[in-house]
Amino acid sequence: MEKRYSEYSYGELRSEVALLKEKALKAEQLGMVNEYAVYERKITMAKAYMLDPEDFDPQTEYEIEGDPAHTFYIEYLNGVFAWGYRKGITGERAGKKEEALPISMIGKRIKE
Incomplete structure (x- = not known):
């Protein structure tokens, strides 16, 4: 079962954001607009948990x-x-x- 972003450490969140950026870039290059938008939203949420x-x-x-x-x-x-x-x-x-x-x-x- 996947962990929630609230359960991630700061380092795990940084790794997750980097992974999601790679996936978003690949989706954008392949013209998968909807998939790209999903990754962008996930990046936004992961970054929110990195802030106070x-x-x-x-x-x-x-x-x-x-x-x-x-x-x-x-x-x-x-x-x-x-x-x-x-x-x-x-x-x-x-x-x-x-x-x-x-x-x-x-x-x-x-x-x-």
Whole structure:
């Protein structure tokens, strides 16, 4: 039975990310778009477990990796997930639903 990322050591997570990057590269080269996307999501999750949730502050706005058109306002953290909502360029909330992002997708803190 496979271990969960939460059970991996930091070294095991680094090895897993390297392996997944190789697989993603191979899938991309073979034109397997869906498989590539799955590996990218797995890499994002593994990287989230390599970070410390304590480094992210609730009630704070951050950049989102890969989404320059939005920022992310963290309402609270639950494990390696930041719960909150996206904000558009104008500063208004984008969408009505609360969402969760792995903390590996959270970028730099927006200065207030």
